[in-house]
Amino acid sequence: MDKNRVPGIVVARLPVYVKALNLLLREGRSVVSSEELGERLNMTSSQIRRDFSYFGGFGKKGSGYDIVSLMEALREVLNLNHIWQVLVVGVGHVGKGLLNYDGFSRQGFEIVAAYDADDEVIGTQVGGIDVGDIDELEAFVCTSGVHIAAITVPAENAQEVSDRLVKCGIRAILNYAPILLEVPEGIQVSNIDPVLKLQNMTYYLE
Amino acid sequence: MDKNRVPGIVVARLPVYVKALNLLLREGRSVVSSEELGERLNMTSSQIRRDFSYFGGFGKKGSGYDIVSLMEALREVLNLNHIWQVLVVGVGHVGKGLLNYDGFSRQGFEIVAAYDADDEVIGTQVGGIDVGDIDELEAFVCTSGVHIAAITVPAENAQEVSDRLVKCGIRAILNYAPILLEVPEGIQVSNIDPVLKLQNMTYYLE
Numbered sequence: 001m002d003k004n005r006v007p008g009i010v011v012a013r014l015p016v017y018v019k020a021l022n023l024l025l026r027e028g029r030s031v032v033s034s035e036e037l038g039e040r041l042n043m044t045s046s047q048i049r050r051d052f053s054y055f056g057g058f059g060k061k062g063s064g065y066d067i068v069s070l071m072e073a074l075r076e077v078l079n080l081n082h083i084w085q086v087l088v089v090g091v092g093h094v095g096k097g098l099l100n101y102d103g104f105s106r107q108g109f110e111i112v113a114a115y116d117a118d119d120e121v122i123g124t125q126v127g128g129i130d131v132g133d134i135d136e137l138e139a140f141v142c143t144s145g146v147h148i149a150a151i152t153v154p155a156e157n158a159q160e161v162s163d164r165l166v167k168c169g170i171r172a173i174l175n176y177a178p179i180l181l182e183v184p185e186g187i188q189v190s191n192i193d194p195v196l197k198l199q200n201m202t203y204y205l206e
Numbered sequence: 207m208d209k210n211r212v213p214g215i216v217v218a219r220l221p222v223y224v225k226a227l228n229l230l231l232r233e234g235r236s237v238v239s240s241e242e243l244g245e246r247l248n249m250t251s252s253q254i255r256r257d258f259s260y261f262g263g264f265g266k267k268g269s270g271y272d273i274v275s276l277m278e279a280l281r282e283v284l285n286l287n288h289i290w291q292v293l294v295v296g297v298g299h300v301g302k303g304l305l306n307y308d309g310f311s312r313q314g315f316e317i318v319a320a321y322d323a324d325d326e327v328i329g330t331q332v333g334g335i336d337v338g339d340i341d342e343l344e345a346f347v348c349t350s351g352v353h354i355a356a357i358t359v360p361a362e363n364a365q366e367v368s369d370r371l372v373k374c375g376i377r378a379i380l381n382y383a384p385i386l387l388e389v390p391e392g393i394q395v396s397n398i399d400p401v402l403k404l405q406n407m408t409y410y411l412e
Contacts, residue, residue, distance in 0.1 A: 003410055009215070015405035020386060040386065079408045086404070093303030098400065100299055103384055107401045108408070147411060148404065172407035174400055178309055180226060180246065188410050190403035194304065194380055195313045197396035198292070198354065199221035201378035202285045202314070204209055204394050205353060 006054045013051055014074050016041060021071045033064040080108040087141060087170070089161050090152035091116040091131050094176050098150055099127030109148070113140055117157075134161075142168035150174040151181075212260045219257055220280050222247060227277045239270040286314040293347060293376070295367050296358035297322040297337050300382050304356055305333030315354070319346055323363075340367075348374035356380040357387075 020040050024032055034045035034052075041048075052058045058065060058073050075081060086109050088095050099114055116122055117134045124131050132140065141149075141164075149170045151158050158177030165173065172188040175181055181189050226246050230238055240251035240258075247254075258264045264271065264279050281287060292315050294301050305320055322328055323340045330337050338346065347355075347370075355376045357364050364383030371379065378394040381387055387395050 011409050012402075012406050014409070015402040018405065019384075019399075019402065023386065077409065078405050079412045080405060084404070084408055084411075093299055093306055097299030097303060103401065107405070109401070109404055148407070150400070172404075172411060174403055174407075178225075180229060188407040190407055192398060192400060192403060193225075194356070194398060195309065195315070196218075196221040196225065197380055197398060198290070198315055198378075199224065199284050199286060199313070200218050201354070201380075201394040201396055202290055203217050203220070203283065205290075205377060206285045 010051045010054055014078055017048075017051075018071055018074050018078070018080075021067050021074070025067055025071070030067055031064040032067055032070075034060065037065075075108070082108075083110050084108055084148055085110055085112045085144075085146045086174075087112065087144075087146050087149040087165075088114040088129075088152060089116075089134065089137065089149060089165070090154075090157075090176075091118075091121045091126055092152060095150070095152040096126055098152065099129055101127075112146060113144070115140075117153075137161075137164060138168055141165060141170065146170070148172045148174070150176065152176045155179050216257050216260055220284055223254075223257075224277055224280050224284070224286075227273050227280070231273055231277070236273055237270040238273055238276075240266070242270075281314070288314075289316050290314055290354055291316055291318045291350075291352045293318065293350075293352050293355040293371075294320040294335075294358060295322075295340065295343065295355060295371070296360075296363075296382075297324075297327045297332055298358060301356070301358040302332055304358065305335055307333075318352060319350070321346075323359075343367075343370060344374055347371060347376065352376070354378045354380070356382065358382045361385050 020037060034048045038045040038048050055077055058070050088098055088111055091114050095114065099111060104110060111129060113132060114126065114129045115132045115134045115137050121131050122133045147170060149165050151161055151173055153161050155177045158179055159181060162173060162181045162183060166183055166187055175189055175191045178193055183189055226243060240254045244251040244254050261283055264276050294304055294317055297320050305317060310316060317335060319338060320332065320335045321338045321340045321343050327337050328339045353376060355371050357367055357379055359367050361383045364385055365387060368379060368387045368389060372389055372393055381395055381397050384399055389395055
């Protein structure tokens with residue numbers, strides 16, 4: 001299947017569906033209608049069914065979807081049927097937050113290494129991971145087979161770190177630095193920038 | 207003007223334009239075409255012009271936009287012509303990261319207070335802010351006139367904190383807890399969840 005046949009905005013909603021289904025499951029539910037899912041996510045049921053139709057519809061039966069089956073199908077589409085290893089570069093507050101977050105493994109991700117440039121941080125253990133010296137980044141990354149990295153370094157170092165990671169085979173970057181990274185075609189970048197979210201909300205505040 | 211006349215997805219792109227224009231300005235540029243802006247943001251120039259047309263087009267002259275004027279116009283639309291005060295609830299790693307981030311004020315936001323439930327954190331100073339006792343949340347928030355809060359507490363406490371904030375007049379919530387908050391109609395919630403971004407990228411990785 002051609003991955004790019006599906007609009008990016010539809011793909012971006014799939015993890016949101018997984019998250020909502022997870023919550024329903026924890027509430028003890030086993031079946032959900034597209035109407036109810038829509039209400040929870042502030043979407044119309046027809047939009048949800050249209051999103052699902054890109055992947056064959058996920059077999060809605062009678063009055064609803066079987067939550068476990070739908071979640072498994074969505075996770076399969078998102079390639080979440082195995083654990084992805086993740087590298088963290090930059091162990092300041094944000095990096096520490098990621099390293100200490102215990103929810104990744106449940107959701108398909110495991111942080112396997114962390115690097116920093118600060119001598120006070122190098123050699124310490126954060127969230128069970130020994131923080132390595134950024135000078136030794138390539139020695140690990142280029143041979144590790146890790147494809148995903150989180151960049152949590154200051155803005156002025158982020159592009160250089162990104163270039164080094166991409167050269168070593170990193171194909172997906174979660175970028176916390178407040179800049180727009182330049183990467184070669186085919187490399188995924190997701191930006192996490194609280195300011196953009198705040199600025200989006202203030203539009204509605206006056 | 208009816209704010210909801212403009213699709214949410216268009217509004218969400220406005221801060222991204224502001225960010226890109228900011229970077230161009232720092233590179234010493236003064237004029238930019240919609241084509242170049244599009245290349246930088248991986249969008250078509252016609253999409254950008256269509257977005258801008260919701261707000262009257264922002265006066266493109268000849269071969270491009272005057273960057274300073276365009277940025278000012280976008281900031282005006284986003285209500286960023288004054289500084290918004292922000293409250294942080296939860297001073298763990300993520301909250302500390304927000305409190306120590308020095309880029310907010312340049313971009314229209316100022317953190318004015320922080321609260322936590324942990325006696326070891328209450329009374330300390332983080333990023334120049336004295337951390338208050340969460341038991342005293344209402345005493346401040348209900349009288350402060352602050353309308354924006356970041357929730358950086360554990361998932362199991364986030365809904366309760368959200369309810370308390372909304373009762374005290376908070377109208378926009380930046381939610382870092384990995385749950386979907388339930389809020390009354392008209393309250394803005396933006397979720398920051400690295401897992402959703404990671405899961406979005408893995409779709410393209412196999």
